[in-house]
Amino acid sequence: MSRHDGTPGLGGAVAAIGLNTFREAIRDRVLYLLLAFALVIILAARVLSLLTVGSEAKIIKDLGLSAIALFGVLTAVFVGVSLVFKEIERRTIYTLLAHPVPRWQFLAGKYLGVGGVLTIEVAVMSGTLALVLGWKGEAFGPLLPAVALIWVELLLVAAVALLFSTCTNPLLATLGSLAVYVAGHLVWSLELLQSRLVSGWQRAVCQALYWVLPNLELLDLKPEAVHGLPVSASEVGLAAAYGLAYAAALLLLAVVVFERREFAD
Amino acid sequence: MCAAPAEVPIRLRGVCKAFRGHLGIGRTVAVEKLELEVRRGEIFGLLGPNGAGKTTTVKLILGLLRPDAGEVRLCGRPPRQPEARRRVGFLPEQPYFYQYLTVRELLDLCARLRGLGTAARRREVESALETLSLQAWAHTPIRKLSKGLVQRVGLAQALLGAPEVVILDEPMSGLDPIGRREVRDLILGLRRQGTTVLFSSHILQDAEVLCDRVAILFAGRLRAEGRLEELIEPAVRAFEVRLEGMLPPGCPAETLARGDGSVLVRVPDAEALTRLLGWALGHGVRVTSVSPRRESLEDRFLREVGARAREGVS
Amino acid sequence: MRRALALLLAGVLALGAGWIRGYAQATAPARQEARELLYLPNGRYLKLVSLGFAPLLADAIYLWAIQYYADYQRADRFRYVRHVFGDVIAELDPHYLDPYWLGALILTVEAGDLEGGLALLELGFERNPDAWILPYLAGWEAARFGALERAIAYFERAAAVPGAPSFVRRLPAGMYRRAGHLEEALRRWQALLYDPQSDEMTRAIAERQVRDLIVRLDLDRLREALARFEREQRRRPVALEELVRLGYLERIPRDPDGRPYRYDPHSGTVGTEASRILGER
Numbered sequence: 001m002s003r004h005d006g007t008p009g010l011g012g013a014v015a016a017i018g019l020n021t022f023r024e025a026i027r028d029r030v031l032y033l034l035l036a037f038a039l040v041i042i043l044a045a046r047v048l049s050l051l052t053v054g055s056e057a058k059i060i061k062d063l064g065l066s067a068i069a070l071f072g073v074l075t076a077v078f079v080g081v082s083l084v085f086k087e088i089e090r091r092t093i094y095t096l097l098a099h100p101v102p103r104w105q106f107l108a109g110k111y112l113g114v115g116g117v118l119t120i121e122v123a124v125m126s127g128t129l130a131l132v133l134g135w136k137g138e139a140f141g142p143l144l145p146a147v148a149l150i151w152v153e154l155l156l157v158a159a160v161a162l163l164f165s166t167c168t169n170p171l172l173a174t175l176g177s178l179a180v181y182v183a184g185h186l187v188w189s190l191e192l193l194q195s196r197l198v199s200g201w202q203r204a205v206c207q208a209l210y211w212v213l214p215n216l217e218l219l220d221l222k223p224e225a226v227h228g229l230p231v232s233a234s235e236v237g238l239a240a241a242y243g244l245a246y247a248a249a250l251l252l253l254a255v256v257v258f259e260r261r262e263f264a265d
Numbered sequence: 266m267c268a269a270p271a272e273v274p275i276r277l278r279g280v281c282k283a284f285r286g287h288l289g290i291g292r293t294v295a296v297e298k299l300e301l302e303v304r305r306g307e308i309f310g311l312l313g314p315n316g317a318g319k320t321t322t323v324k325l326i327l328g329l330l331r332p333d334a335g336e337v338r339l340c341g342r343p344p345r346q347p348e349a350r351r352r353v354g355f356l357p358e359q360p361y362f363y364q365y366l367t368v369r370e371l372l373d374l375c376a377r378l379r380g381l382g383t384a385a386r387r388r389e390v391e392s393a394l395e396t397l398s399l400q401a402w403a404h405t406p407i408r409k410l411s412k413g414l415v416q417r418v419g420l421a422q423a424l425l426g427a428p429e430v431v432i433l434d435e436p437m438s439g440l441d442p443i444g445r446r447e448v449r450d451l452i453l454g455l456r457r458q459g460t461t462v463l464f465s466s467h468i469l470q471d472a473e474v475l476c477d478r479v480a481i482l483f484a485g486r487l488r489a490e491g492r493l494e495e496l497i498e499p500a501v502r503a504f505e506v507r508l509e510g511m512l513p514p515g516c517p518a519e520t521l522a523r524g525d526g527s528v529l530v531r532v533p534d535a536e537a538l539t540r541l542l543g544w545a546l547g548h549g550v551r552v553t554s555v556s557p558r559r560e561s562l563e564d565r566f567l568r569e570v571g572a573r574a575r576e577g578v579s
Numbered sequence: 580m581r582r583a584l585a586l587l588l589a590g591v592l593a594l595g596a597g598w599i600r601g602y603a604q605a606t607a608p609a610r611q612e613a614r615e616l617l618y619l620p621n622g623r624y625l626k627l628v629s630l631g632f633a634p635l636l637a638d639a640i641y642l643w644a645i646q647y648y649a650d651y652q653r654a655d656r657f658r659y660v661r662h663v664f665g666d667v668i669a670e671l672d673p674h675y676l677d678p679y680w681l682g683a684l685i686l687t688v689e690a691g692d693l694e695g696g697l698a699l700l701e702l703g704f705e706r707n708p709d710a711w712i713l714p715y716l717a718g719w720e721a722a723r724f725g726a727l728e729r730a731i732a733y734f735e736r737a738a739a740v741p742g743a744p745s746f747v748r749r750l751p752a753g754m755y756r757r758a759g760h761l762e763e764a765l766r767r768w769q770a771l772l773y774d775p776q777s778d779e780m781t782r783a784i785a786e787r788q789v790r791d792l793i794v795r796l797d798l799d800r801l802r803e804a805l806a807r808f809e810r811e812q813r814r815r816p817v818a819l820e821e822l823v824r825l826g827y828l829e830r831i832p833r834d835p836d837g838r839p840y841r842y843d844p845h846s847g848t849v850g851t852e853a854s855r856i857l858g859e860r
Contacts, residue, residue: 016377020363027365090361095422098327098355098432099378100347189643211597218603238603245596252589256582263329264284 013101014109021113025079035121038071042128046135057138061226064129065146068122069222072154073181075121076114080161081173083110084258093263104255111162111251118154122147145236146225152243153219157181159247160214163254166261183209184216214246272341274430274461275303275326280335282321295321296485299335303430303463303478308456310472311465312566313482319465320358322482323434326463327355340430351380354428358435358465360419364408368399368418371407375422385426393421396451413444420451431455433464437471449475469563481569488569496565503558504538505531509551517541527553625671637672644668644678648685660686665699669706679703680716687720696720697729704736711740711747718750727758745781752788761799765792790835794851797832801840801849804828815847 025031045063084107087093096106126147130140160180164173190210197203218239224231280299283292296318303309311319324330325337328344342349362371372393376386394400397417402410407418416439423431436452437445452475455462466472472479473493480490489496506518508528518530518541532538538555545552625636644663664682668675679699687696700717704710718733734750737743752767771777772785801819804827808816812825819842822828833839834853841850 012380013378016374020366020374023370024363024365091357091359092361092363094324094327094329094357095355095360095362095375095419096378097329098350098353098357099375100349100351100353100380101378102347192643192647215600215604218600235603235606238599238606242596242599242603245592245599249589249592249596252585252592256585256589259582259585262331263324 013099013105014112017096017101017106017109018112018116021083021110022116025113025117030078031075031117031121034071034075035124038067038121038125039128041067042125042132046132057133057136058226060129060132060136060138061143062222064125064132065143065150065222065225068125068129068147069150069153071125072118072122072150073157073178076118076154076158077161077174077177077181079114079117080158081165081170081177083114083162084165085170085173088263097263103259107162107166107251107255107258111158114158114162115155118158119151122151122154142228143225145231146221149219149221149236149239149243152240152247153216156214156216156219156243156247156250159250159254163250163257166254166258180213181216184214185220187213187215188217214243219243272305273302273338274305274340275301275309275463276336276338277301277322277325278336278338280322280325280332280337282325282330282333294485296325299485299487301480301487301490303461305461306456306459307477308452308462308464308475310476310479311463311482312467312469312472312479313465314467317482318485319467319482320434321485323358323432323463323465326432327353352429354423354425354431356416356419356423356431356433356436359439360415362407362415362418362422365406367404367406368410368421369394369403371418372422372425376425379426381426389425389427393425396424397421412439413441416440416444416448420448424455427458428460430461430463433462435466436464437466437468445471469566481566483569489565497559503531503533504535505529505556505558506538506541506552507554508545509553512550513548515544517544531558625667634672634675637668637675637678640671641668641675641678641681645681648689660690661695661699665702669702673706676703676707676710676712679713683716683720687723693720693724693726709740709742711737711743713737714740715743715747715750718754722754722757727754730754731758745778748777749781749784752785756788756792761792761796765789765796768792790853793835794853797834797840798849798851800828800832801842805847805849809847815844816842817844818842819849 042060042064045060045067084093087096097103126140126143129143133140157177157180161173161177164176168176187210190206190213194203194206194210197206219242221231221236221239223229277299280296280301281294282296283294285292299318299322301311301322311322313319321330325332326339326344327350328337328339331345337344339349340352344350363374366374369390372390373386376389381389394403397420399414399417399421402414407415410418416436420433420436423433433452436448440448449471452462452464464475476493478490478492479496481488481496505521506529508516508530509526512528516530517537518532520528520530522529530541532541542552542555544550640663647663648660660682664678664685668678668682679702683696683699685696686692686699697717697720700713700720704713704717707713714733714737718730718737721727721733722730731751731754734747734754738748738751740747749771752764752771755761755767756764768785768788771781772789777785801822804822805816808822808825808827816822816825819831819840823831831839834851836853838852841852842848843850
């Protein structure tokens with residue numbers, strides 16, 4: 001064996017861990033189960049639409065977009081949470097972190113991997129939906145902004161899951177991530193509640209929650225897409241920028257937590 | 266990279282580490298005021314019973330744990346810096362690798378994490394497969410391998426890229442005698458290449474055969490450290506002599522045991538032995554055997570551990 | 580140091596995200612609000628997905644709806660009241676009474692939509708035939724809008740509910756009187772007065788109402804006869820007996836105390852000395 005001569009690239013380890021994460025998820029049966037379930041629902045929408053009177057395409061679009069969002073979120077949460085925890089539980093992280101890899105690159109690689117999985121998943125489900133719609137003579141194009149924002153939403157949820165999985169056990173992390181997802185769609189109720197509350201600590205808590213939780217409603221263009229309402233490019237762009245900035249902030253936080261983390265057992 | 270050849274590969278200074286219990290209640294001391302130095306090119310054995318703090322020490326050395334106090338240096342740097350781990354190979358205790366990867370995929374991943382280029386990677390992976398005779402399993406998923414084979418895969422990844430320092434946590438555990446023999450030969454081969462090896466073990470025979478220096482840990486404290494010859498008194502500590510027949514009174518030796526028609530006695534040194542043999546000759550007592558007794562590592566170990574255990578009890 | 584830097588960067592990103600969010604929310608708020616309601620599915624379907632927690636879900640939506648409708652700044656806030664309260668909450672938990680009447684009150688009091696409110700109350704009563712409060716409220720709301728006949732009908736229904744409190748049973752009679760149907764009102768009060776099931780208070784009220792109504796009806800009849808007399812005879816009668824003699828009245832009524840009514844031939848006015856009479860005489 002000779003002393004190695006390779007000069008390590010900065011992204012080399014990130015890419016390697018990302019690829020490995022991707023491979024892990026791809027070789028996991030759960031992902032296929034989820035994907036198969038989503039595809040069955042999208043295809044079933046075609047059948048269901050036969051039962052309705054009037055706009056069959058609406059039902060297909062509604063069900064299709066919802067399936068993409070819902071199964072995407074489930075994947076993001078389950079894969080995202082298991083990312084770090086599985087490595088610790090199975091002690092593979094010892095081998096990994098003993099290598100000359102900065103910890104932030106480990107997390108970046110993990111996130112890249114789950115991002116790749118989500119991208120492929122959204123692409124496959126969208127492709128199926130496009131096929132089903134094409135079969136009905138409907139265009140998929142108008143749904144693209146909605147799908148794009150669903151993708152951004154999934155990246156955000158995956159970042160939440162990753163952050164939770166660096167600092168707590170998988171059950172709590174899963175529940176927490178799902179709770180953030182649900183609460184993120186209900187932040188407007190906090191605004192309502194806040195206007196009902198007189199000033200005081202309750203109101204302050206309410207206001208803090210309102211701004212800290214992600215406003216996932218901003219990333220939801222499903223109704224507009226289905227009804228063909230006009231959506232401006234700047235609106236989509238803003239929402240996407242919001243989602244990605246939020247996700248990036250979460251990832252940085254995850255790095256800060258993970259840098260300090262110890263692996264005792 | 267270990268900058269200067271004079272650099273001490275591994276050095277621990279006054280390292281303490283305690284773990285908090287569940288919900289932060291209680292505190293268990295894992296390692297206390299640990300002073301260790303592993304020198305370039307030597308095989309260093311970290312010995313101690315289970316729970317002595319060996320794995321904690323190894324994790325501290327690799328930066329997987331932060332010391333509460335003291336200083337850890339790996340290749341002259343804090344182990345948290347990736348640069349410190351660049352020339353370090355590590356085999357964790359009971360390694361458990363990605364089950365869904367084949368042996369070659371795993372080695373390739375590890376080589377990537379080491380920052381090896383494409384060509385170097387292919388070369389190193391092949392070489393590691395060959396060194397550990399894993400070629401036949403190159404395309405087998407790790408989940409289908411036996412425990413011994415997984416251990417071998419672990420060793421292969423620790424040796425990727427010809428590291429200057431190799432840290433092995435319990436490399437022999439779970440291996441059959443042939444496997445242990447192979448690992449022993451491998452470690453000796455590393456020494457020939459000038460690689461520094463630190464391994465932890467609770468199996469003393471291995472250490473006795475392999476190590477240049479050892480440290481004995483018990484209950485988180487360093488009980489003894491040094492060259493094997495220093496720890497185990499090289500000089501003969503006593504002679505045991507077997508004498509036949511009934512002994513006339515005045516035997517200048519301590520009687521250990523009496524058997525049918527023979528007596529086992531002990532004398533502390535060569536001078537006393539001479540005296541005893543002279544006495545036996547003069548009294549017509551037949552001497553059937555004389556065996557010198559040296560302290561083994563196990564004796565030393567038991568002495569340390571036993572003393573501490575008694576302290577703990579009292 | 581690097582940790583501080585990472586935290587700083589995270590903070591900057593978070594602030595940036597917050598700013599973008601504020602901007603995005605400000606630019607597209609209107610559509611979002613209307614959508615919340617439009618996409619609230621019918622309770623029948625919500626029930627399917629509520630996993631057996633339908634009443635809890637109904638509570639949650641109810642609480643939310645209260646907050647929502649308590650926001651006076653909201654334009655277009657009455658468009659989905661019937662949907663929210665009737666189709667969603669009531670479907671989830673049909674025996675939850677509050678949403679029916681609250682929704683109805685929002686519609687009648689705030690939106691001025693009597694029909695919408697009554698429909699919601701009708702729906703509730705249909706599903707909860709023992710909830711006298713729903714027709715009771717419907718009666719008052721109808722009365723407030725001047726639809727007295729409908730108010731009477733609602734009160735009758737409320738009074739017919741077994742177990743309705745006695746004051747509910749008095750309402751139809753009172754409302755008949757308010758609507759000007761004095762004879763019907765009198766018949767009702769008399770029925771209540773002689774009904775053995777009536778409690779003491781009801782009887783006392785009924786007695787007073789009966790006296791009052793008798794006086795009012797007698798006076799009305801006398802005044803009408805006097806007016807007719809004066810129109811046809813071109814003079815005022817000297818005494819009330821003249822009305823009977825000339826066939827304008829069958830007989831001279833007496834007040835509940837058994838005394839005759841007062842008549843002043845100069846001004847042509849009638850009055851009463853009867854005790855315990857409400858209002859003008």
